[in-house]
Amino acid sequence: HALVRYKFVVRESSHTRLCTNKTMLTVNGQFPGPPIYATRGELVIVDVYNHADHNITIHWHGVKMPRYPWSDGPEYVTQCPISPGTMFSQRVILSDEVGTLWWHAHSEWWRVSVYGAFIILPKKKNDYPFPTPHAQVPILLGEWWNANVEEVMEEFLANGGDPNISDAFLINGQPGDLYPCSRQGTFHLTVEFGKTYLIRMVNAVMNNIMFFRIANHNVTVVGSDGAYTKPLNSDYITISPGQTIDFLLEANQRPSHYYMASRVYASAGDYDNTTTTGIVQYIGNYTPPSSPLLPSFPNFNDTLASISFTKQLRSLVNKQYPIDVPLNITTKLFFTLSINLRPCAENRTCDGPFQERLLASVNNVSMVLPKIDILQAYYKSIGGVYQTDFPDNPPFTFNFTQNFVPRDLWRPENGTYVNILEYNETVELVFQGTNMVDGIDHPMHLHGYSFYVVGSGLGNFDKDKDPLNYNLVDPPLMETIAVPRNGWTTIRFKANNPGVWFLHCHFERHVSWGMGMVFIVKNGKGPHAKMLPPPPDMPKC
Ligand code: C2O
Numbered sequence: 001h002a003l004v005r006y007k008f009v010v011r012e013s014s015h016t017r018l019c020t021n022k023t024m025l026t027v028n029g030q031f032p033g034p035p036i037y038a039t040r041g042e043l044v045i046v047d048v049y050n051h052a053d054h055n056i057t058i059h060w061h062g063v064k065m066p067r068y069p070w071s072d073g074p075e076y077v078t079q080c081p082i083s084p085g086t087m088f089s090q091r092v093i094l095s096d097e098v099g100t101l102w103w104h105a106h107s108e109w110w111r112v113s114v115y116g117a118f119i120i121l122p123k124k125k126n127d128y129p130f131p132t133p134h135a136q137v138p139i140l141l142g143e144w145w146n147a148n149v150e151e152v153m154e155e156f157l158a159n160g161g162d163p164n165i166s167d168a169f170l171i172n173g174q175p176g177d178l179y180p181c182s183r184q185g186t187f188h189l190t191v192e193f194g195k196t197y198l199i200r201m202v203n204a205v206m207n208n209i210m211f212f213r214i215a216n217h218n219v220t221v222v223g224s225d226g227a228y229t230k231p232l233n234s235d236y237i238t239i240s241p242g243q244t245i246d247f248l249l250e251a252n253q254r255p256s257h258y259y260m261a262s263r264v265y266a267s268a269g270d271y272d273n274t275t276t277t278g279i280v281q282y283i284g285n286y287t288p289p290s291s292p293l294l295p296s297f298p299n300f301n302d303t304l305a306s307i308s309f310t311k312q313l314r315s316l317v318n319k320q321y322p323i324d325v326p327l328n329i330t331t332k333l334f335f336t337l338s339i340n341l342r343p344c345a346e347n348r349t350c351d352g353p354f355q356e357r358l359l360a361s362v363n364n365v366s367m368v369l370p371k372i373d374i375l376q377a378y379y380k381s382i383g384g385v386y387q388t389d390f391p392d393n394p395p396f397t398f399n400f401t402q403n404f405v406p407r408d409l410w411r412p413e414n415g416t417y418v419n420i421l422e423y424n425e426t427v428e429l430v431f432q433g434t435n436m437v438d439g440i441d442h443p444m445h446l447h448g449y450s451f452y453v454v455g456s457g458l459g460n461f462d463k464d465k466d467p468l469n470y471n472l473v474d475p476p477l478m479e480t481i482a483v484p485r486n487g488w489t490t491i492r493f494k495a496n497n498p499g500v501w502f503l504h505c506h507f508e509r510h511v512s513w514g515m516g517m518v519f520i521v522k523n524g525k526g527p528h529a530k531m532l533p534p535p536p537d538m539p540k541c
């Protein structure tokens, strides 16, 4: 292991967007936060200092952390938060990840301003499965609220309704030309005609899947979620919160200025229909247009456009990058993803539909975070923190995606349940979206693993027919996958990473409502199949 070391100071700093100045939580005063650069297989140590006045944790999104959940980051799942005035030295253990991942706060809604790119370069310089790019550029999609985001969070949790939507989307921290007071900061990508650029895109938005497109330019996708894909030529990209996409941009158009732009794909609910932009600016001797060409987009609710991009992703698969899809499945899981309602506390009404409270669940369980972390409770056998019988299947079945699911049909249960997997079990997990309250997409993210996405479709999963169409040859390897609205997605993985691993929807409002669960993967036999011990400086609750 070579070693890289970073220092992250989490603190308030002041930033202005949309003519509004506010102090917000950042790392090292930067927004977005500093990128981490590492090489495949390296050990990265990040010393995280909490100079804020509240708790925080940091998660290394997409890093599998072999046998070492201790630094993974989700608060009350694998650690107690880092309290004000203390620090935690996090060991970020890379293995086979290559390409783009990211890091973000994993505590309440702090990730809105506490995030950055995590770029993993090949071991040998420029050893890419595509022509060496002239330059590489991270592009992070983000969000800005004029309001204090913690207040936004507290308010919707108290009132039981949907959260307020943000005031702008951002490209590398900037709203772009179409928002007030924003022109000066607009992100410019300078390109030279004839050269190719590797764009490393992260969707760090809180609550929306995004479309992204560059006027006049097609792109070639070459990676996603820290793994290479077969080259995919496309004129737009769909990217879920949590997901990363690496693509090549060829500067092959008449030298000028062109807008890159991003806006929401939203199948339901309230959304912000504004467009964030950046500029692709060719080097050269020309008069730039006063308003560059804007790309056109699929409709906001164009589910098929959203899905068809994602469905075309394929693993690269060659000698150097082989694939290892589990073929003999030992464990079949079927998880329903639902938005639920619960009557408001007595004598009051809530802001959700029918004046009830919105919740979300997996197999009818709405997850409650415990007071001390599940990992510690598991490791030290502390009782009363979680229950072990998280259901493999929903408690009963119905027509999940019918037009109207009676709201009394299914009230969620609150609880902290884990599903226990034996070491090396081969898992097939079907996510089934339901039309309870609102059929909507769910970008599901699993910690500690990448998984193969072997199939997906609309409507109810058919256990006899749908598996016949699984792709077991070159399915994409991902760690976040959008389960389509009123549809299903099947993933496969081998439970070869012992530890405690969070599975949750990467829409922040949904995970706040309880759309998550935890896998405990037990130790196997032999020294390389056991969880490593905790570091001495684990934060205390
Ligand atoms: Cu990107 Cu559990 O998170």
Ligand code: CU
Pocket (backbone or CB within 6 Å): 441, 442, 443, 505, 506, 507, 510, 511, 515
């Ligand atoms: Cu969701």
